[in-house]
Amino acid sequence: MPQLSSGGGDDLGANDEMISFKDEGDQDEKIQENAFTERDLADLKSSLVNESETNQSPNAVRRGQQNEHRGYQEKHREHLDVSKHQDGGMYKTAYPGYPFLMLPDPYIPNGSMSPSSNKVSVVQQSHGMHPLTSLLPYSNDHFNPSPPHLPTDMSQKGVHRPQSQDISGFYSLPQGGVGQMPPSMGWQSQPVYPLSSCGFRQPYSSSLPNSSSYPRFSHSLMLGPGMHSTGIPHPAIVPPSGKQDHHDHYDRNPHQEPKREKEPKKPVIKKPLNAFMLYMKEMRAKVIAECTLKESAAINQILGRRWHALTREEQAKYYELARKERQLHMQLYPSWSARDNYGKKKRRKREKQQDSTTGGKRSAFDTFKEDGAPAPLLPMEAL
DNA sequence: CTTCCTTTGAAGGAC
């Protein structure tokens, strides 16, 4: 059940989000991240093999991950206070203004929206896009001239929420404000990822199809099951058709219209993406292009490492974006609960996990995260 | 065709 964090206005419990940053060595991180790309692929390939061999008990691995992840969070939570103290400055520098997010932001005192100062182009319409990330599809493609207005009865359930002004801001973004990230504007512009050992041959941006060729909503989707009762479509709404879960959420081909509108079932509303998911969504294509990898598990490992290598400011962009994403999601679907989607993915390895005892194997990455020991297989020392 | 893998973070339930 979505709930406003008590008292905090629109913070939505994002208080402790700024936790996975590194305290020091930002400069080094930058440099080291360059090395990432060079080593990512090779590391990953070897480590994946080795890890899979050593992690014969994925269940245990997962358990361990949970715990260690928590420990990791706790560890970094200690920095939270510090970061909060420097909050204003941090967000001021990191968020001169979102190109597409116009919610009044407590972290952006001035709320300046100077488009020229945007460094954050988190929204990259690589494959499918995501709302907030995917806020632009709303605006650019379908809602431009007259942004929709939220009905005033948005706050069902008696939840007091910021009102339509904010939302409409989401959908009234200027053309090209987002999604067409100029290569020079990439938030980790190209030099950060040298085209090295991954066999990367051409700039990432050029390897990506034009975002405009990826309409995330067909018209019917918007007018059909994907249309929220507020009149605002949201890519998180997935038609309740069979294979809703696999990657066809936002990039349906308008030419092959799924004719499912007769189904009166409730559309599936997906969870809002968290910061890391947003980061993955943006960077996946880049990693794929650089490393000529396609396997998502491998890509995600690389992205996970890069995520940890980000500076706090860089991560803050995504935390902030995710916060707004949740906020928008909550406004659009006040009665939605993450619990609604439980069981939709078919019970997976849970049963297996049950009988596997903890204390199983963990990935080198986990070990590293926990105690800082150098990972033998994954070169996490770069972090 | 379905599920798993793999990542981090958020949410919710149980205790």
Next chain:
DNA sequence: GTCCTTCAAAGGAAG
């Protein structure tokens, strides 16, 4: 308050 589980994306691999 802590712990645990599930889901969010994604696409190849495996069953």
